[in-house]
Amino acid sequence: MKESKKLFKIIVVGDEKVGKTTLIRWKINGCYEDLTDYLPVEVKLLYYTSFNIDNGLSLAGVITECPDGNDYKILRSCLYKNAKVILVCYSVDDEVSFFHVVHKWVPEISKCQPRVPFILVGTKSDLTAKISTGEGKELAEKLNAADFVECSSKEGTGIKEVFTATLNIYTKSFAYKRRNKRPCNIL
Ligand SMILES: Nc1nc2c(ncn2[C@@H]2O[C@H](COP(=O)(O)OP(=O)(O)OP(=O)(O)O)[C@@H](O)[C@H]2O)c(=O)[nH]1
Ligand SMILES: [Mg+2]
Numbered sequence: 016m017k018e019s020k021k022l023f024k025i026i027v028v029g030d031e032k033v034g035k036t037t038l039i040r041w042k043i044n045g046c047y048e049d050l051t052d053y054l055p056v057e058v059k060l061l062y063y064t065s066f067n068i069d070n071g072l073s074l075a076g077v078i079t080e081c082p083d084g085n086d087y088k089i090l091r092s093c094l095y096k097n098a099k100v101i102l103v104c105y106s107v108d109d110e111v112s113f114f115h116v117v118h119k120w121v122p123e124i125s126k127c128q129p130r131v132p133f134i135l136v137g138t139k140s141d142l143t144a145k146i147s148t149g150e151g152k153e154l155a156e157k158l159n160a161a162d163f164v165e166c167s168s169k170e171g172t173g174i175k176e177v178f179t180a181t182l183n184i185y186t187k188s189f190a191y192k193r194r195n196k197r198p199c200n201i202l
Contacts, residue, residue: 021075021194022063022075022076022077023066023074023075023076023077023099023182023185024076024077024079024097024098024099025076025077025078025079025098025099025100025101025102025181026078026079026081026094026095026098026100026101026102026124027039027078027079027080027081027101027102027104028081028091028101028102028103028104028120028123028124029083029102029103029104029105029106029112029115029116029120029136029138030083030104030105030106030109030111030112030115031083031084032106033104033105033106033109033112033138033139034104034106034138034139034168035080035104035138036050036080037050037168038102038104038136038138038166038168038174038177039062039078039080040062041168041171041174042062042064042078042174042178043062043064043078046171047168047169047170047171060079060080060081060082060094061077061078061079062077062078062079062080063075063076063077064076064077064078066178066182068182068186074182079094079098081094081095088123091123091127092127095124095127095128095131098128098131099131099185099188099190099191100131100132100133100134100161100181100184100185101124101128101131101132101133101134102133102134102136102177102181103116103120103121103124103133103134103135103136103160104136104137104138105135105136105137105138105146105151106137106138106139106142107137107138107139107140107142107144107145107146107151107165108139108142108143108144108145108146109139109145110145110146113145113146113150113151113154116135116154116158117154117158121133121158132160132161132184132188133160133161134160134161134162134163134164134177134180134181134184135151135154135155135158135160135162135163135164136163136164136165136166136177137151137163137164137165137166138165138166138167138168139167139168139169140165140166140167140170140172140173141167141169141170141172148165151163151165161180161184162180162184164176164177164180
């Protein structure tokens with residue numbers, strides 16, 4: 016499980032079963048896969064992909080899913096290394112997953128990676144929502160999230176917006192500008 020430091024690294028966190036793998040696999044494969052009987056997350060953590068940027072160039076990226084659970088705390092702190100953007104997910108039909116954004120996920124990423132921007136992502140927006148769009152937006156503002164997006168992997172809505180926002184945040188960041196700085200030749 017080797018990854019280059021030069022890759023655009025995105026981390027996906029959130030409670031168990033909020034739809035992290037499905038969201039990532041939508042980005043990779045361009046369609047919804049029902050993962051009800053899917054393998055546990057330990058089997059695959061890293062997904063390699065590419066992002067198109069304005070001038071016809073593409074950016075190599077790796078999307079890393081972090082497993083939930085206290086047993087994985089140390090593993091997660093390793094996986095967070097070199098992250099450029101973090102997606103903090105909750106499911107709109109699951110109040111506990113929303114509660115854990117505040118009391119678990121944001122404190123954990125803020126402790127490990129205080130300077131890395133994060134996007135609050137409300138998943139499974141096709142289901143009856145217990146968390147409204149307004150509540151999601153309000154929390155994103157309160158926690159200083161870089162953005163807020165709701166999506167449904169099942170219906171394919173909002174997925175493009177999640178990854179467009181992710182790319183925009185990175186390409187505007189100091190880390191990206193420093194990496195792409197060309198030497199200035201003064202003749
Ligand atoms: N209705 C609906 N179901 C979804 C959506 N996305 C994922 N699911 C279902 O939710 C369940 C969990 O999805 P996963 O993608 O495995 O969730 P996860 O967060 O990766 O789960 P863990 O890796 O076990 O923590 C599966 O049965 C998916 O088919 C969605 O947008 N809408
Ligand atoms: Mg998963």
